[in-house]
Amino acid sequence: MTRRGWFSGVMLVLGLIFLYVPIASMVVYSFNASRLVTVWDAAHSPTLKWYGVLFSDGQVLHAAWLSLRVALSASTISSVLGLMAGIALARFGPFRGRSLLLGMTTAPIVMPEVISGLSLLLLFIALERAVGWPHGMGMSTLILGHVSFCMAYVTVVIQSRLAGFDQSLEEAAMDLGARPVRVFWAITLPLILPAVVSGWLLSFTLSWDDLVISEFVAGPGSSTLPMVIFSKVRLGVSPDVNALATIMVSIVATGVVVAAVWMRRRQRRSERDAQLAAAANL
């Protein structure tokens, strides 16, 4: 190892510690009996007290249910739209309006959320005055607001996945007389299915997690889970939030491990198929 390699290795380890210490501290302190988050009450810990508090909090449960419904709808809509935009950008070559579409699918990723939130709310208010819809802010405006930035991420994922594949399979199918729509269902979609799945999961997480745009477009009466958490932690540290964080971290960790195993198996199978095909050609 050169000296440079040694330095960057140390930085990597320190950086990973930096990324994981806050998460680990929440998990550990969620089992702490003391109300003071950073004093470990050894006599009564570990305890599941804060999990009990969390699950008897009607406001939190209600908000979680709303967030779940919004995230499921927003991620599904944005996967379909992002899939379309990604295919158009990666496979259609130059077409009229390509720069517009490209610009509109990359800008939401970096756009400061207060600006997106404000502009969406003002649009909804103007629409309501002009055509009487949406009737007040709520679940529908939340979903519409989330789709715009979620689909940008899906588009990037799909586009870069398609850029990594050569088009020879699709072209071969077309040469054999398959119609483009059939080529899409039989070849393109199965090829990019992992990208669609990860785009959907990413959208779900982003929507589930969104605070700022939701604050603008939720309207009074419908609070998402991040909105409830935000109003809790603005008033100071509250230990049941640690319990909530621990539950979310464990769900994500399980999901990621399952997804990794699934992708790996898929990849192995396709490699084996490719080897068999190569052997058959010999």
Add this chain to the structure above:
Amino acid sequence: MGGSNRARRWVVGVPTLWLVLLFLIPFLVVLKISFSVARLSIPPYAPLLVLRHGWPMLKVHLSSYAYLLTNPLYLRSYLYSLQVAAICTVLCLLIGYPMAYAIAHAGAWRNVLLMLIVLPFWTSFLLRVYAWIGLLQNNGLINHVLISLGLISHPLVMLQTDFSLYVGIVYSYLPFMILPLYSNLEKHDPALLEAASDLGARPFAAFLRITLPQSLPGIAAGSLLVFIPAVGEYVIPTLLGRTDQIMIGRVLSNEFFENRNWPLASAVAVVVLLMLVVPIVLLQRVERRELEAE
């Protein structure tokens, strides 16, 4: 994919229409309202188009912009936001570059390490920022450890300072710096470095003259991905930042929700956008070039 033109038109048309309606037009609404003035009505601003003697007239007010430019409070907030975003971008680059470099040279461990970088991104951003309150506050974990080690006798005040704000932003945006840097660095040809070393270049000189210049597109993409959203950051400064100096995202939200001054909030948003136009266009150019290089 030639052929069925109707299908193609749908595939392009539906997402384009959606984004025009829900991404582009909303900005035009903001722009329009920024040229109005606040008044007590529903909606709380004066209409731009008024009828005078039966003729429609456009009444454009520049008072919100004049107010923004003449009131030093807003100017200071803009400058502070730019300064915070710039400092955090540099910090992310200094921390993220060696990390991305190490991952690109980690061989079989690459995918596991990449997953470790991306994983925090999948867990709630808000909760991860909140965790820093518990670590940084006066009776928090870091002060607790430092005092019990005997390094300090009184707790350090870290929360609600520039320091805690930088920590929060760097912590949240670090993956956005590492990922584009990694995807650039992993494409480098090791033969170039070997040739440099065969010709007698020291590793550090080879790094400065070969690796660093080649990674400039990655540096640009990562820096812009951190800088642009950091300028308008709202959640992190609210939870971890100073109370005597607020960032511009907070100003916008205060003007809208607390003062109910929609035209002023819209003008704040328009000016932020104007400041970010150049970085956003730069980012799109860098990303397009990277995609085409593949």
